[in-house]
Amino acid sequence: MNLRAIGVIYKFEMLRFWNTLFQSVASPVISTALYFVVFGSAIGSRIESIDGISYGLFIVPGLTMLSLLTQSIANASFGIFFPKFTGSIYEVLSAPVSFYEVLSGYVGAAASKSFILGIIILFTASFFVELKILHPYWMLTFLILTCIAFSLFGFIIGLWATNFEKLQVIPMLVITPLVFLGGSFYSVSMLPPFWQTVTLFNPVLYLVSGFRWSFFEVSDVSVGLSLIMILVFLGACLVTVSWMFKTGYRLKQ
Amino acid sequence: MPCPTKEFRIMNPIVSINKLCKTYASGHQALNSVSLDIYEGEILALLGPNGAGKTTLISAICGIVSPTSGSVTIGGYDNLRQFRKARELIGLVPQELTLGAFETVWNTINFSRGLFGKKKNTHYLEQLLKDLSLFDKRDSELRTLSGGMKRRVLIAKALSHEPRILFLDEPTAGVDVELRKDMWNMVARLRKSGVTIILTTHYIEEAESIADRVGVINNGELLLVEQKQSLMQNLGKKQLIIELRETIDSIPASLNHYALDLVNEGQCLAYTYDTLSKQTGITALLQAISAAGLSLRDLHVKQSSLEDIFVDLVKS
Known part of the structure; x- marks a missing residue:
């Protein structure tokens, strides 16, 4: 195994994060703060508590997931798309590095960035609400698995995208609606029965539900099912990326 | 190969x-x-x-x-x-x-x-x-x-x-x-x-x-x-270009056994020879030309470059 290669790819990608630290951190922190001001204080104070949890507190896990998902995808997809775009990917392709080492470097870095952001967002939230985490280890497990799974998903998008528009289209048209409709800001039990059933097909529901359970022991679906669904999604991404590597999809002609 | x-x-x-x-x-x-x-x-x-x-x-x-x-x-x-x-x-x-x-x-x-x-x-x-x-x-x-x-x-x-x-x-x-x-x-x-x-x-x-x-x-x-x-x-040719004082219509019969070409509208004779052989036949050729009554204006040698070889190869 070429550990040095994984190391330099990881370091290179993390360097990009530190160099743009202000943008990387400021935008999720500001948007989280805005959500809290609007939903938590202004509107939230008029919304009754859900399952005995104040609305401001209830949205913390969903809000964290929203940033986590979009940032994981954005970071990982850009990380692999940019060298493809400039052509500098030739070097990685001609180096004594296996595809899985390349993957570990890029996805590992993107997942690390998302994890750091997740912690920063939770820290920001603690200024607005009194945060309580009943199962911190489960919380970290869900956080880490989500970071890895969606960074992998972002990596796939970055490989697939042939231009900057395509890079944006999946996060904008698929991920954002799925997050908003996946019970990030409400409990699924508040929906009419038909829409409750529809929501069960939204993978984000399981992420948010499991993550929320680790905070409040309140969930829309069982925590076991949440965990299984994240692992299934992770597995599906791994299979897809393996297929892409095997065929040289959009990397090798 | x-x-x-x-x-x-x-x-x-x-x-x-x-x-x-x-x-x-x-x-x-x-x-x-x-x-x-x-x-x-x-x-x-x-x-x-x-x-x-x-x-x-x-x-x-x-x-x-x-x-x-x-x-x-x-x-x-x-x-x-x-x-x-x-x-x-x-x-x-x-x-x-x-x-x-x-x-x-x-x-x-x-x-x-x-x-x-x-x-x-x-x-x-x-x-x-x-x-x-x-x-x-x-x-x-x-x-x-x-x-x-x-x-x-x-x-x-x-x-x-x-x-x-x-x-x-x-x-x-x-x-x-x-x-x-x-x-x-x-x-x-x-x-x-x-x-x-x-x-x-x-x-x-x-x-x-x-x-x-x-x-x-x-x-x-x-x-x-x-x-x-x-x-x-092997692929490069060497040519001796013999510029004549007066143009001619055809190569004199006495020069027939030399591989000569009449170029430049009869003003020059081109003699292509093998660079590897010991005897190029140039001395004999020049004597023969003189014996045929042709007078020379100038002489120069052309050697094909890699470029000529390349162009020939790619064209064929």
């Missing part, structure tokens, strides 16, 4: 290409059963017009393009099945200025070295940057560099892991005189240290001045690979 000279023949090939074919998804056949042995320590120039398949050949050797069929071994290792061992030996300088934008020169060459699994070596990399006149720019971001500087960075990246084989794809395309000179000095230095160099070019004078062997590629086929000297001797 023609034999290389003695000094290379006794060695095993460091790169061995066997019936390599590549057909792109578009249906374009870029390589058609190319077989070639490259010997340790030599400089091989691959000549060919644009779109001949030079870059595809290099890309297939280096693992950037998947070949449709055929195989490549590098230092005895299969470039697909034993890609780690094979690729460690190779440095590649691509044709396009394909560099990132925001990293510094120093970081990018360290990245390259690490990617090839080599331990950090500040001393080596500093010396490398000095040799390429890049040391002053080590903290500059890549996007701020000029085209020539970027080309130097690409070379530094390719050499950062101390490769045994260096591929230079059109290294001097769009490069100024100074960089070109620096580049050839560097090639000479590398060669001295035993590095095998394969370069593609369409500047024939470059191949003529620097290469040990020359390969000509056209339409995805390797037309020939030969020692530069023997190529020029």
Whole structure:
């Protein structure tokens, strides 16, 4: 195994994060703060508590997931798309590095960035609400698995995208609606029965539900099912990326 | 395939290409059963017009393009099945200025070295940057560099892991005189240290001045690979042009047994002769011309360059 290669790819990608630290951190922190001001204080104070949890507190896990998902995808997809775009990917392709080492470097870095952001967002939230985490280890497990799974998903998008528009289209048209409709800001039990059933097909529901359970022991679906669904999604991404590597999809002609 | 000279023949090939074919998804056949042995320590120039398949050949050797069929071994290792061992030996300088934008020169060459699994070596990399006149720019971001500087960075990246084989794809395309000179000095230095160099070019004078062997590629086929000297001797022609004082309509019968052509509307006689033979027959010819009553105005000799040979090959 070429550990040095994984190391330099990881370091290179993390360097990009530190160099743009202000943008990387400021935008999720500001948007989280805005959500809290609007939903938590202004509107939230008029919304009754859900399952005995104040609305401001209830949205913390969903809000964290929203940033986590979009940032994981954005970071990982850009990380692999940019060298493809400039052509500098030739070097990685001609180096004594296996595809899985390349993957570990890029996805590992993107997942690390998302994890750091997740912690920063939770820290920001603690200024607005009194945060309580009943199962911190489960919380970290869900956080880490989500970071890895969606960074992998972002990596796939970055490989697939042939231009900057395509890079944006999946996060904008698929991920954002799925997050908003996946019970990030409400409990699924508040929906009419038909829409409750529809929501069960939204993978984000399981992420948010499991993550929320680790905070409040309140969930829309069982925590076991949440965990299984994240692992299934992770597995599906791994299979897809393996297929892409095997065929040289959009990397090798 | 023609034999290389003695000094290379006794060695095993460091790169061995066997019936390599590549057909792109578009249906374009870029390589058609190319077989070639490259010997340790030599400089091989691959000549060919644009779109001949030079870059595809290099890309297939280096693992950037998947070949449709055929195989490549590098230092005895299969470039697909034993890609780690094979690729460690190779440095590649691509044709396009394909560099990132925001990293510094120093970081990018360290990245390259690490990617090839080599331990950090500040001393080596500093010396490398000095040799390429890049040391002053080590903290500059890549996007701020000029085209020539970027080309130097690409070379530094390719050499950062101390490769045994260096591929230079059109290294001097769009490069100024100074960089070109620096580049050839560097090639000479590398060669001295035993590095095998394969370069593609369409500047024939470059191949003529620097290469040990020359390969000509056209339409995805390797037309020939030969020692530069023997190529020029075997395929090169020498012509003696005899300018006459008065034009003639036909060659006098007494000169019929010389291979003469009447050129320039009867003003000149062209005598083509074999450069390798001991007796060129020039003395006898000149005497015969004089005996035929023709008087001479001037004499000059034309020798075909690699360029003429190349044009002949590619045209046929």
